[in-house]
Amino acid sequence: DAKTTQPPSMDCAEGRAANLPCNHxxxxxxxxxxxxxxxxxxxxxxxxxxxxxxxxxxxxxLIITEDRxxxxxxxxxxxxxxxxxxYCIAAVISGTYKYIFGTGTRLKVLA
Amino acid sequence: xxxxxxxxxHLIKTRGQQVTLRCSSQSGHNTVSWYQQALGQGxxxxxxxxxxxxxxxxxxxxxxxxxxxPNYSSELNVNALELDDSALYLCASSPGRSETQYFGPGTRxxxx
Numbered sequence: 001d002a003k004t005t006q007p008p009s010m011d012c013a014e015g016r017a018a019n020l021p022c023n024h025x026x027x028x029x030x031x032x033x034x035x036x037x038x039x040x041x042x043x044x045x046x047x048x049x050x051x052x053x054x055x056x057x058x059x060x061x062l063i064i065t066e067d068r069x070x071x072x073x074x075x076x077x078x079x080x081x082x083x084x085x086x087y088c089i090a091a092v093i094s095g096t097y098k099y100i101f102g103t104g105t106r107l108k109v110l111a
Numbered sequence: 112x113x114x115x116x117x118x119x120x121h122l123i124k125t126r127g128q129q130v131t132l133r134c135s136s137q138s139g140h141n142t143v144s145w146y147q148q149a150l151g152q153g154x155x156x157x158x159x160x161x162x163x164x165x166x167x168x169x170x171x172x173x174x175x176x177x178x179x180x181p182n183y184s185s186e187l188n189v190n191a192l193e194l195d196d197s198a199l200y201l202c203a204s205s206p207g208r209s210e211t212q213y214f215g216p217g218t219r220x221x222x223x
Contacts, residue, residue, distance in 0.1 A: 034211070043113070043201055043214035044154065087153060097209045098144065098167060101153030 004088045009106040012082075018075040020105050022088030025069040032091050033064060034099065035073045037084040044087065047073065078109045113137060115204050115215035123221045124192050132187045132218045136204030142166070143185040144212055145177060148199040160185055161208045197222045 005023040012018040024033060032051050036044035048055055048062045050071075055062045061074040075082055085104040091097055114137035124130050136143050142161045146154035156169035160179035174190040183204070189196055199219050203212035 036214075041148075041199055041217070041219075043115070043203075043216045045113075046211055046213060049211060097142075097205070097212070098156040098159060098169065099146075099154070099212065101146075101155070103151075103153050 003100065004090055004102045006086070006088055006102055006105045008103065009108070011108050011110055012075075012078045014080060014109050014111050015077055018073075018078040018082065018107060018109070020073040020075075020086050020088075020107065021070065022072070023070045024088070024090050027068050027090050028092075030092060033062070033068075033071050034089040034091050035060070035062065035086065036089065037082075037086045038104070039084040047086075049091075078107075080109050080111060083107060083109045113204075113213040113215065115202065115213055117200075117202055117215040117218050119218060120216070121219045121221075123223065125223050126192055126194060128192050128222075129188065129190045130192060130220060132189075132200050132202075132220070134185045134187070134202035134204070134215060136183045136185065136202075137213055140204035140206050140213075141183050142205045142208050142210070142212075143179055143183065144203045144205070145185070145187050146201040146203065147171070147196075148201060148217070149195075150198070154201055157187070159208070166208055192222045194222050196220065 034049040035047040064071045087104040116135045144159040145157040148154040158168040199217045203214045
C-alpha cells in the first residue's frame with residue numbers, strides 16, 4: 001500500500017485559496033487518492049477522491065499529476081471553519097479497502 | 112452528519128478489563144471498518160466487516176475482535192486492556208467493500 005507524505009502544518013488567510021500538497025510517489029495503478037479532514041478529534045470527514053483525472057465537488061478540487069506521484073487539494077475560498085487536520089490517503093480499490101492514514105497537514109485559516 | 116453513530120462517546124476502563132464498542136452504520140451500507148487513533152496520530156486500520164464476515168485485518172493482536180450483525184451494525188471488542196489501548200476508536204461505514212468510507216464521531220477510550 002502506498003505511503004503518503006504531507007507537510008505537517010500550513011497557514012492560509014481567510015478568503016484565499018488553500019493548496020494542500022501530498023506526495024504519493026509509490027502509488028500503484030489500483031489505488032485511489034482520498035482526502036479527508038478532521039476537526040477537533042471528531043470523526044474524519046470525507047472531502048473528495050480521484051484516480052487519474054482532476055476532480056471537483058462543492059467542497060474542493062483535487063489535482064493529480066499525470067504520473068500520479070503527487071496531488072494537491074484546493075479549498076477555493078478558505079474560511080475559519082476549514083481549520084482542521086487534512087489527511088491524504090491512498091486506498092486500494094479491490095479486496096480489503098483499507099485506508100492508510102499518515103499524520104496529515106494541520107491547516108490553520110487566519111482571520 | 113454521516114448517519115454513522117457510535118456508543119458510548121467516552122469510556123474509562125482499567126488495565127486488564129474488557130470493553131465493547133458499538134457502531135451503527137449508515138442506512139444502505141453493508142461494510143464497517145474500525146480504526147484506532149492515538150493522540151496526535153492518524154487513524155490506524157484495525158479490521159473491516161463486509162456482510163457479517165471479516166474482510167481484512169490490520170496489524171492488531173487477536174485480543175481485538177469484532178462482529179457485524181444482520182442489520183450491518185458492528186461491535187469492536189478489546190480484551191485484556193493495556194494502557195496503550197487508550198485512543199479514539201472510529202468506525203466507518205460504506206455502501207460496499209470498495210467504496211468511500213463515512214466515519215462516525217468516535218468513542219474515546221481511556222485505560223488507567
